[in-house]
Amino acid sequence: MSHLEETDTENDSEAGNSLSGDTLKILVATDIHLGYKEKDAIRGEDTFVTFEEILQQATKNEVDFILLGGDLFHESKPSPYCIQRCLELLRKYCLSDKPVSIEFLSDQSRNFLSQRVPIVNYEDPNLNIGIPVFSIHGNHDDPTGHKQTSVLDVLASTGLINYFGLWNDLSNVEIRPILLQKGKTKLALYGLSHIKDERLGRLFREKKVHLKKPDGNDWFNMLVLHQNRAARGVKNFIPDSAIPDFMDLVIWGHEHDCKIVPEVTENRVQISQPGSSVATSLASGESLSKNIGLLKVCKQEFVMIPLPLKTVRPFLIDELILENPLSNSYHSEKPSEQAVNQVKEKISQMIEEAKSKYTGPNQAPLPLLRLKVFYYSEQQQFNAVRIGMHFGGRVANPDDIIKLNSFTAKERKKNCNLNLD
Amino acid sequence: MSHLEETDTENDSEAGNSLSGDTLKILVATDIHLGYKEKDAIRGEDTFVTFEEILQQATKNEVDFILLGGDLFHESKPSPYCIQRCLELLRKYCLSDKPVSIEFLSDQSRNFLSQRVPIVNYEDPNLNIGIPVFSIHGNHDDPTGHKQTSVLDVLASTGLINYFGLWNDLSNVEIRPILLQKGKTKLALYGLSHIKDERLGRLFREKKVHLKKPDGNDWFNMLVLHQNRAARGVKNFIPDSAIPDFMDLVIWGHEHDCKIVPEVTENRVQISQPGSSVATSLASGESLSKNIGLLKVCKQEFVMIPLPLKTVRPFLIDELILENPLSNSYHSEKPSEQAVNQVKEKISQMIEEAKSKYTGPNQAPLPLLRLKVFYYSEQQQFNAVRIGMHFGGRVANPDDIIKLNSFTAKERKKNCNLNLD
Ligand SMILES: [Mn+2]
Ligand SMILES: [Mn+2]
Ligand SMILES: [Mn+2]
Ligand SMILES: [Mn+2]
Numbered sequence: 001m002s003h004l005e006e007t008d009t010e011n012d013s014e015a016g017n018s019l020s021g022d023t024l025k026i027l028v029a030t031d032i033h034l035g036y037k038e039k040d041a042i043r044g045e046d047t048f049v050t051f052e053e054i055l056q057q058a059t060k061n062e063v064d065f066i067l068l069g070g071d072l073f074h075e076s077k078p079s080p081y082c083i084q085r086c087l088e089l090l091r092k093y094c095l096s097d098k099p100v101s102i103e104f105l106s107d108q109s110r111n112f113l114s115q116r117v118p119i120v121n122y123e124d125p126n127l128n129i130g131i132p133v134f135s136i137h138g139n140h141d142d143p144t145g146h147k148q149t150s151v152l153d154v155l156a157s158t159g160l161i162n163y164f165g166l167w168n169d170l171s172n173v174e175i176r177p178i179l180l181q182k183g184k185t186k187l188a189l190y191g192l193s194h195i196k197d198e199r200l201g202r203l204f205r206e207k208k209v210h211l212k213k214p215d216g217n218d219w220f221n222m223l224v225l226h227q228n229r230a231a232r233g234v235k236n237f238i239p240d241s242a243i244p245d246f247m248d249l250v251i252w253g254h255e256h257d258c259k260i261v262p263e264v265t266e267n268r269v270q271i272s273q274p275g276s277s278v279a280t281s282l283a284s285g286e287s288l289s290k291n292i293g294l295l296k297v298c299k300q301e302f303v304m305i306p307l308p309l310k311t312v313r314p315f316l317i318d319e320l321i322l323e324n325p326l327s328n329s330y331h332s333e334k335p336s337e338q339a340v341n342q343v344k345e346k347i348s349q350m351i352e353e354a355k356s357k358y359t360g361p362n363q364a365p366l367p368l369l370r371l372k373v374f375y376y377s378e379q380q381q382f383n384a385v386r387i388g389m390h391f392g393g394r395v396a397n398p399d400d401i402i403k404l405n406s407f408t409a410k411e412r413k414k415n416c417n418l419n420l421d
Numbered sequence: 422m423s424h425l426e427e428t429d430t431e432n433d434s435e436a437g438n439s440l441s442g443d444t445l446k447i448l449v450a451t452d453i454h455l456g457y458k459e460k461d462a463i464r465g466e467d468t469f470v471t472f473e474e475i476l477q478q479a480t481k482n483e484v485d486f487i488l489l490g491g492d493l494f495h496e497s498k499p500s501p502y503c504i505q506r507c508l509e510l511l512r513k514y515c516l517s518d519k520p521v522s523i524e525f526l527s528d529q530s531r532n533f534l535s536q537r538v539p540i541v542n543y544e545d546p547n548l549n550i551g552i553p554v555f556s557i558h559g560n561h562d563d564p565t566g567h568k569q570t571s572v573l574d575v576l577a578s579t580g581l582i583n584y585f586g587l588w589n590d591l592s593n594v595e596i597r598p599i600l601l602q603k604g605k606t607k608l609a610l611y612g613l614s615h616i617k618d619e620r621l622g623r624l625f626r627e628k629k630v631h632l633k634k635p636d637g638n639d640w641f642n643m644l645v646l647h648q649n650r651a652a653r654g655v656k657n658f659i660p661d662s663a664i665p666d667f668m669d670l671v672i673w674g675h676e677h678d679c680k681i682v683p684e685v686t687e688n689r690v691q692i693s694q695p696g697s698s699v700a701t702s703l704a705s706g707e708s709l710s711k712n713i714g715l716l717k718v719c720k721q722e723f724v725m726i727p728l729p730l731k732t733v734r735p736f737l738i739d740e741l742i743l744e745n746p747l748s749n750s751y752h753s754e755k756p757s758e759q760a761v762n763q764v765k766e767k768i769s770q771m772i773e774e775a776k777s778k779y780t781g782p783n784q785a786p787l788p789l790l791r792l793k794v795f796y797y798s799e800q801q802q803f804n805a806v807r808i809g810m811h812f813g814g815r816v817a818n819p820d821d822i823i824k825l826n827s828f829t830a831k832e833r834k835k836n837c838n839l840n841l842d
Contacts, residue, residue, distance in 0.1 A: 039567055080498065080570040087578040088537060095547035116509060126516035128547035146460055149501040157508040158579040 022183035028293040030069030030253035031276035035082035055093035069253025070138025070226030090160040096130030105179035136165035165191025204242040226253035240265040257285035282370035314357035315368040366396040443604035449714040451490030451674035452697035456503035476514035490674025491559025491647030511581040517551030527600035557586035586612025625663040647674035661686040678706035703791035735778035740793040756800040787817040
């Protein structure tokens with residue numbers, strides 16, 4: 001990869017030199033979940049703001065294209081407002097006079113199965129595409145309703161994105177890659193839109209997933225998919241080991257934790273998991289810093305540069321174990337009141353801590369907080385929503401900051417987790 | 422109007438002559454109702470097929486723009502399939518190298534109120550617009566849901582249409598026209614998207630509808646609106662007389678009967694009611710022949726040429742009064758069976774009659790039929806749906822051909838209608 005790092009620092013500024021002319025620059029992102037909480041008075045615009053940041057990064061880095069790994073939308077039937085915002089942003093950033101210097105080599109009617117006019121958008125003479133977007137669908141924006149149409153089909157029919165990776169025959173999967181060339185770099189991009197995990201897992205085990213390699217050994221083979229990767233149940237995920245070893249890089253969508261720096265599997269495949277660009281749950285994985293990736297591919301080498309997202313709200317997750325009323329040191333006569341005071345103090349600390357995560361004026365200022373509070377006795381319980389509301393105006397999610405559980409439940413869960421490991 | 426007819430026959434073929442250079446050619450259509458019955462196995466594609474015919478007529482006639490009078494969509498939240506089909510067709514016909522030779526003179530931020538980037542589509546350097554579309558919304562595609570967004574906003578955000586005529590202040594209506602110029606012809610296009618009829622009627626009566634005339638007397642003033650025109654209730658419609666007399670032409674959407682040849686009101690305003698391009702009910706008004714209009718405007722003269730739609734299914738409506746079992750001539754012992762035979766024969770005749778309305782290979786072959794059957798005695802009743810099903814494969818709507826009513830009800834209704842006149 002030293003080769004690429006060189007181009008990055010030394011040569012990228014010189015336009016037209018042979019190295020940058022051979023380097024594919026791809027902006028990689030997944031799970032943008034447009035429209036998530038769009039009706040929320042505080043968080044309503046979050047997904048659109050961050051999508052705009054992603055498109056700005058693509059522009060700034062002059063990428064050859066954007067690759068999205070599914071769940072661009074939070075709902076398969078988004079509101080008209082949500083679709084409108086998405087189209088507006090795509091139109092604003094993806095149309096321009098910037099020339100597109102990637103050559104499309106494969107059969108477009110096979111790559112863009114769901115489109116009645118299967119043509120890659122930047123070859124349409126009526127559209128001035130500056131940055132092509134390629135996207136698979138996820139489980140949130142999969143085909144739905146009459147004639148099983150995805151909202152990505154809606155976008156694709158305008159020519160603002162290229163929707164690929166659709167596959168409907170669940171007895172046998174055949175993936176014909178999009179073949180792209182820039183200078184001496186040849187990319188085979190295998191897309192597989194979301195399929196029910198259990199079904200796809202079985203197809204992998206039964207060797208019924210066929211990735212059709214193009215002729216020649218000089219291709220950079222990259223797979224993008226949108227599936228469970230973490231073991232959530234015995235057969236309900238795709239193990240890393242299922243990925244065929246000729247794959248040079250995998251972009252794994254669906255998992256919201258950012259693990260964008262590629263991990264190497266036992267069969268030596270590199271897997272990058274960009275993670276979501278918005279927290280759609282208050283789970284710990286979502287509190288990791290959010291990044292998208294600038295992927296540079298030169299011939300068969302690559303480097304993935306994480307780009308931290310600056311518009312994303314800080315999200316802090318923490319826990320508080322209340323004092324045990326049975327312990328010797330306990331000396332409150334009003335256990336509930338004592339608990340409330342402890343909780344309020346903790347939340348105030350978290351709000352302070354969130355300030356240290358401030359990335360600048362583009363960031364939404366109010367943080368997301370999740371405090372898990374564990375009590376020993378029923379007397380320590382309190383109205384969690386009311387206490388949360390006390391922090392209205394200082395926190396983005398006052399109505400669900402606190403999660404109240406008994407300490408016994410925590411211990412049980414811990415043991416259970418240990419068993420699973 | 423003789424002037425225009427001349428240009429039509431003699432000069433239109435000579436490109437660039439002064440007369441055709443001054444003549445605005447506008448394709449006018451309303452109430453296309455995309456997605457109506459889209460799940461129906463027989464009629465599902467009807468609205469899309471006819472929309473394509475309309476766009477083909479626009480192309481063939483090399484119009485300067487298309488003007489739509491609302492209800493482009495049947496539902497305010499159309500299925501992804503429906504939006505996709507619409508976008509595909511707009512992209513196919515409205516993008517091209519054909520130059521647009523109309524100049525936009527008014528303030529776009531005032532004309533395109535609902536768009537964050539208010540720009541007429543053909544001035545966007547990134548889109549190759551050949552035929553601009555201008556549309557108001559109707560009551561079927563009005564703003565809805567989160568942030569009150571119309572599906573027309575979705576289309577407009579792609580740049581495939583120009584959505585105008587939105588007005589939200591219901592205490593006072595102010596219409597600032599789109600000002601367009603082609604050669605010596607200056608068009609002031611006043612758009613008013615659908616407003617609740619009762620409310621708008623009151624605003625007209627209270628002189629709170631202000632149409633802002635541009636400076637100068639050389640404008641052709643044209644209003645497009647989408648309201649009840651027929652008296653459906655005391656205050657539930659806009660009377661023709663409400664239209665200010667400086668208006669040269671009104672395009673009236675919402676009413677589905679085709680009355681496209683302009684009618685002159687008592688205050689000498691000409692009103693053209695194009696009617697729907699698909700029958701959304703089996704009422705007699707929908708059985709009139711369906712047309713769109715080719716409107717030619719030269720300076721302050723105009724001509725509206727009806728263009729019959731050839732893809733629309735034939736729709737025949739008729740009635741059958743069964744024989745009265747009490748009459749002397751009646752001699753059946755099985756009144757229900759006798760009725761069924763009479764009805765079947767009548768429907769067979771209608772099917773034959775429909776064949777004479779065949780316009781050519783682009784027309785959907787199976788006709789829509791509505792037969793109103795009136796009986797005298799309960800004994801004459803039969804299962805209307807089952808008889809309809811007998812014509813499956815020969816009729817587009819076998820499940821609702823027949824409407825069964827007692828003859829007494831018919832007489833009552835007739836008297837009632839007379840009273841209303
Ligand atoms: Mn997701
Ligand atoms: Mn997902
Ligand atoms: Mn209508
Ligand atoms: Mn209407």
